[in-house]
Amino acid sequence: MTYEIQPAGSHYIDGAYVEDTAGAEIPVIYAATGERIATLHAATPAIVEQALVAAEKAQAEWAKLSPRERGRVLTRAAAIMRERNHELSVLETYDTGKPLQETLVADATSGSDALEYFGGLAASLTGEHIPLGEDWVYTIREPLGVCVGIGAWNYPTQIACWKAAPALACGNAMVFKPSETTPLCALKVAEILTEAGAPAGLFNVVQGMGEVGASLVTDSRVAKVSLTGSVPTGRKVYAAAADGMKHVTMELGGKSPMLVFDDADIDNAVGGAILGNFYSSGQICSNGTRVFVQKGIKEAFLARLNERLQDAVIGDPLDETTSFGPMVSEQQMTIVQGFIEKGVAGGARLVTGGKRIDRDGWYLEPTVFADVTDDMTIAREEIFGPVMSVLDFDTEEEAIARANATEYGLSAGVFTSDLSRGHRVIGQLRAGSCFINSYNDAPVEAPFGGVKMSGVGRENSKAAIEHWSQMKSVYVRMGDVEAPF
Numbered sequence: 295m296t297y298e299i300q301p302a303g304s305h306y307i308d309g310a311y312v313e314d315t316a317g318a319e320i321p322v323i324y325a326a327t328g329e330r331i332a333t334l335h336a337a338t339p340a341i342v343e344q345a346l347v348a349a350e351k352a353q354a355e356w357a358k359l360s361p362r363e364r365g366r367v368l369t370r371a372a373a374i375m376r377e378r379n380h381e382l383s384v385l386e387t388y389d390t391g392k393p394l395q396e397t398l399v400a401d402a403t404s405g406s407d408a409l410e411y412f413g414g415l416a417a418s419l420t421g422e423h424i425p426l427g428e429d430w431v432y433t434i435r436e437p438l439g440v441c442v443g444i445g446a447w448n449y450p451t452q453i454a455c456w457k458a459a460p461a462l463a464c465g466n467a468m469v470f471k472p473s474e475t476t477p478l479c480a481l482k483v484a485e486i487l488t489e490a491g492a493p494a495g496l497f498n499v500v501q502g503m504g505e506v507g508a509s510l511v512t513d514s515r516v517a518k519v520s521l522t523g524s525v526p527t528g529r530k531v532y533a534a535a536a537d538g539m540k541h542v543t544m545e546l547g548g549k550s551p552m553l554v555f556d557d558a559d560i561d562n563a564v565g566g567a568i569l570g571n572f573y574s575s576g577q578i579c580s581n582g583t584r585v586f587v588q589k590g591i592k593e594a595f596l597a598r599l600n601e602r603l604q605d606a607v608i609g610d611p612l613d614e615t616t617s618f619g620p621m622v623s624e625q626q627m628t629i630v631q632g633f634i635e636k637g638v639a640g641g642a643r644l645v646t647g648g649k650r651i652d653r654d655g656w657y658l659e660p661t662v663f664a665d666v667t668d669d670m671t672i673a674r675e676e677i678f679g680p681v682m683s684v685l686d687f688d689t690e691e692e693a694i695a696r697a698n699a700t701e702y703g704l705s706a707g708v709f710t711s712d713l714s715r716g717h718r719v720i721g722q723l724r725a726g727s728c729f730i731n732s733y734n735d736a737p738v739e740a741p742f743g744g745v746k747m748s749g750v751g752r753e754n755s756k757a758a759i760e761h762w763s764q765m766k767s768v769y770v771r772m773g774d775v776e777a778p779f
Contacts, residue, residue: 309494325391336502348495353467368413371490405455437465439517447473543751548704551697552582556590576680630679704744
């Protein structure tokens with residue numbers, strides 16, 4: 295089967311592909327080889343205007359439909375996405391460099407889960423009746439209007455769907471800007487939504503760098519901004535959105551702790567640490583990159599981890615036997631190499647990895663540092679690559695205090711065979727998405743999001759509805775109005 299990588303146009307607006315070559319060139323580079331596989335163009339102001347006009351028009355039409363009709367479109371889109379999972383997964387691999395073994399089960403599948411879940415939820419989005427004696431109040435759940443989604447480069451299909459599904463279920467329209475590093479996948483989401491019956495202009499995709507995002511975020515027609523990205527980007531976008539009193543959801547970075555107690559099942563804990571550090575070559579915001587291991591099992595944990603890392607199959611991401619692929623870009627690889635150098639210079643013990651792999655593309659070895667202390671750069675800053683820091687601890691109280699000593703609060707995990715301790719410790723860790731004897735599960739049924747600098751609001755689950763809709767309350771007086779004069 296051959297796959298068409300170059301899209302028919304850089305943008306998808308009003309139900310069709312659109313091109314404007316006046317915009318800056320965006321090269322699409324395949325991370326496994328370093329080759330250019332497509333060329334897109336950033337949105338010009340005219341393209342941004344076209345997208346916002348289309349979204350406004352479609353939103354008015356979409357909001358008039360019954361919630362069940364809206365839900366039907368989303369569930370139909372989910373079914374189409376499932377049918378095309380292989381084709382979409384191959385595109386995701388070309389877009390990101392992630393192994394096909396991973397994209398087949400984690401990307402379009404997760405996107406279709408979101409479309410299906412919120413499609414099913416749409417008809418249940420009702421208000422309530424509040425009796426006040428003879429008088430009463432009723433509430434109406436209303437859409438916000440035109441929403442802007444800004445995506446990150448690590449999960450382009452999933453992020454587009456995680457934002458579009460609740461937004462559209464609530465009656466909104468969306469203009470989505472993917473990361474310029476991975477611009478291809480969101481276009482397919484837009485295409486599929488049109489095919490499923492969404493009005494033209496309901497979900498538009500415009501490409502570009504920061505200035506395109508800024509022009510969308512600050513536009514007076516936009517009611518809501520949802521960003522997945524880094525903390526520095528989040529700060530800027532949040533501030534710009536606040537100026538216009540826009541609704542905001544921010545899903546930002548983390549430096550999440552994973553606590554492994556000496557009564558944990560070592561193989562399960564090692565498996566959790568692998569998922570929380572090396573899946574997607576470590577390019578996951580919720581990763582548990584500070585692995586605190588109780589001193590009694592530290593060396594056994596490191597030995598088993600090292601053994602299992604030898605089983606990583608590093609190679610062509612399009613080969614389904616490959617389980618570890620390249621970094622998304624040369625720039626990201628260089629950033630991570632800088633952190634590895636800082637780890638060595640800072641006195642951490644390099645247990646395994648640390649080098650670039652001698653092949654085409656941007657491959658780094660899975661890297662583990664031990665004897666890491668809380669003050670080291672690699673223990674404080676988000677690396678976003680395949681680098682694990684193992685820290686040791688003595689007591690539960692110490693581990694909790696050190697785990698919480700960070701500005702981030704996206705995720706946290708605990709491995710222990712004592713369930714009381716598992717719940718007790720998780721209850722004291724300041725993070726939004728947590729795990730006991732597991733790591734990095736993100737079912738659409740569960741809320742996802744962080745505290746502290748890791749973001750505001752929640753994606754997925756029924757909790758997301760509150761972030762994509764607003765309540766109107768109507769007081770009904772059944773008798774005469776009493777006035778003072």
